[in-house]
Amino acid sequence: MSKLIVTSVSPGTSVQDVGRFGAQRYGLVPSGAVDRLAMAAANALLGNTLFAATIELGPLNSVFTAKGGAVRISLTGATRPADIAGTPFNVNTSVTLADGESLNLGVARAGTFGYLAIEGGIRGEPMFGSLAVNARAGLGSPYPRPLQVGDELPVATASSANEKRIDLPAPVEGPIRVVLGPQDDEFGDAKDLFLSSDWKISATSDRMGYRLEGPVIKHLHGHNIVSDGTVNGSIQVPGNGQPIVLMPDRGTSGGYPKIATVISTDLGRFGQTQPGRAFRFKAISMAEAQAEYRAFAELLQSLPGRVHDSNILMLDIKALLSANVAGVAVSATDDNTWQAPQPADAQD
Amino acid sequence: MVAALSPPRILPSGDAAITVEFSRTIDEEANRRVLALDKLVASAGLAAVTETVPTYRSLLVHYDPLQLGFDALGEKLTELALQPLPEAKAARRWRIPVAYGGENGIDLEDVAKALNITPDEVVARHVGGDYKVAMIGFTPGWSYLSGLPGSMQMSRRQNPRLLTPPGTISIGGIQTGVQCLAGPSGWHLLGRTAVRTYQLGRDPIFLLEPGDAITFAAVDEKTFAEQDRAAEAGAFVAELIAS
Incomplete structure (x- = not known):
């Protein structure tokens, strides 16, 4: 031990x-x-x-x-x-x-x-x-x-x-994907503003919620609703119109209208977004979101197969460049490019 | 002839949860349907459902989309929600002791002034209410009760407090609450109970269930202190007066 x-x-x-x-x-x-x-x-x-x-x-x-x-x-x-x-x-x-x-x-x-x-x-x-x-x-x-x-x-x-x-797949880029609802009908044109604006994560964010900074998202009927259940990624909009994305230490219920929910697949990527960096949201259909959910589950299950001994194929790019490998370019299918290695001379 | 039940709204809460909404307002009938659906979902043995969260007016159903898609689960939940409500049977009832006022309930005097009655009358009205656990949420064991007498309803504080004591009994809007852990609150603090609605190492860890009936009883500070020690050692302190 x-x-x-x-x-x-x-x-x-x-x-x-x-x-x-x-x-x-x-x-x-x-x-x-x-x-x-x-x-x-x-x-x-x-x-x-x-x-x-x-x-x-x-x-x-x-x-x-x-x-x-x-x-x-x-x-x-x-x-x-x-x-x-x-x-x-x-x-x-x-x-x-x-x-x-x-x-x-x-x-x-x-x-x-x-x-x-x-x-x-x-x-x-x-x-x-x-x-x-x-x-x-x-x-x-x-x-x-x-x-x-x-x-x-x-x-x-x-x-x-x-x-x-x-070996992990290249990080997904682009907007953070959401499914609208459950209370998107509490917002009128503000829904379009929410989806077309740049947002930044406030420095006052924590594991309970990430506060967003951007345009004011106005409610149609006020910001008080009767509390209902929340999930990771619920995007609730309090009275000041600045959304809060609920994170893993959220309250289990909340009393602000929730305009949309970050899809499960993008929760980690969203959570890693650094405060102050601009990003956007994009609404996708439930069918797309659940297809992404399945793909993400498959990616998780593939992780053990992506692990390799680190002493094999440890290509150090700087070492390769300094060894000037590129100066002796060869093609395995073209005899004319086969050359004897040049003596290490002037280049060194 | 029983009036046909209206279908609930099936709302997406992301790709792995559905909000089954019966009403947009706090409504006794909607809460009964929420709690009835909660029981039906539990007994239906739906493998895809991972957990449910009943609230005043909706049931949040967490599920595994690898097992069942949104449309299929939504249809199943609608079907269950339209089943006739079971006969309202007597819920189990707890008596919860409360030390009102003083350090335990720092807003009692202000509430009395706002309602233009004496602090004793505030206590009498609060104790006189017949309450039901409508939902538990926000933080562990925080129980939201319906049934606050109309003569005690007042809006929440302008400035929420960042820290209120464990066991706080408070009122806010048309609700009263039993809070377990210390934490922020925008409600008016009437008193404290020694009852732990959430306590690790005790069986059960969570004392109250949504749907339970609640009666409050006033106790003095000395009794509160004794009960607090007993509760710390694992006693319920709350008394089951009907089950």
Whole structure:
């Protein structure tokens, strides 16, 4: 048994898995990772079950240290500089921290949340089947709150498995896709304004909700409706006309009209959008949204097959360029281009 | 001859949930239909349905679109919602003790002034109400009750408080509420109960169910303190007076 020690930590860092289900009728929200694809990819890199608990990393610097034995970890999600004693460590790969070694994580450059998985998962007491932190409800394990300096996570001692990399499909670009409703009829022309405007995520956003900044979306009949149920991605519009997209720590019910809902497939991509960066929404049909849902489920299931040993085909582009491979261009089907390698001379 | 039930509205809440809406307003009949549909969905054994969330006027049905599409589930839910309502049978009823006023209910005096009655009369009216758990939501165990006497209805506070104590009993609009955890609230705080509607490690973790009937009983501060210790140790404190 080893430990992973929290030596330094970004705000907004907490243990998250796929969340806890079945008690929303009692006001208990599922919580869980903001970017489920990245969380599952981190687990796939280590041979964990796809939805094992990981550390959801906030966007600033963090340091984690292995103690009492080696700890094998992987990193996915937001791109950021990372190193172990000065040796760079890439996103979407695994690495083993020797006892006493530290992983230094820099500030996120693209995206908001990173995912740090640990081989064998995190040891804790599941509550309603989940270790996910929900600080308001006092739930989560090993700590029912975001991580703090000095916390010690009990984890398995590293196996001798080869280090891995995962080949993920190119990130989806373009507008965040939504299905209109359930209360889109509370908005008239404002629906078109909502779909045709640039939006930015406010810096005051958190895991409960992302506040949007853009044009004022006006209600037809006022902003108070009788509370009804919410889902991850519900886009509610309060009195000031600035929408709030509900995130995994949302309230289970809300009393503002909901103009649309972000499709499940785009929740992670939306959650990774950095504050201040402009984006748009696009309405799609239910049939399209559910086809995307199926494709996303297939993508999740494909993750273990996208993991490869990282020492095979580790093409280092800079090294290739400096070796001037391109200067000896050959075609395997054209004898005339076969040339003897030139002596390394003037170019060096 | 029973009047035919009107079909509910089947509204999309994204690609993995359907809102079955019976009314746009708080309506006792709509809430009865919500709770009846909730039971029917549970007993229908629909494999695609993952969980349901009853509210005042709608039932939110979470489902797995890999198993059933929006149209097929929408039709099934409409069919269930049009089944005749079961005879209204007596719900189980809880008596919930409340320490009104003072530090426990810092808005009692202001509510009395606003209603132009004495604080004792506010307490008498609140205790005199016959309530039902219409829904539980927002945060764990936060129970929204219908049945607040019309003479006590007043709009919410202009400035919501960021932090109100656990166990707070409050009124807002036409509702009264039993709050479990400390948290923000824009309602008027009348008192506190030692009852934990949500408590980890206790069986059941959640004490109240949507549809339960509720009666309040006034207790003094000393009793509240004793009950609070008992509740901390796992006692219900709320008394089941009919089941």
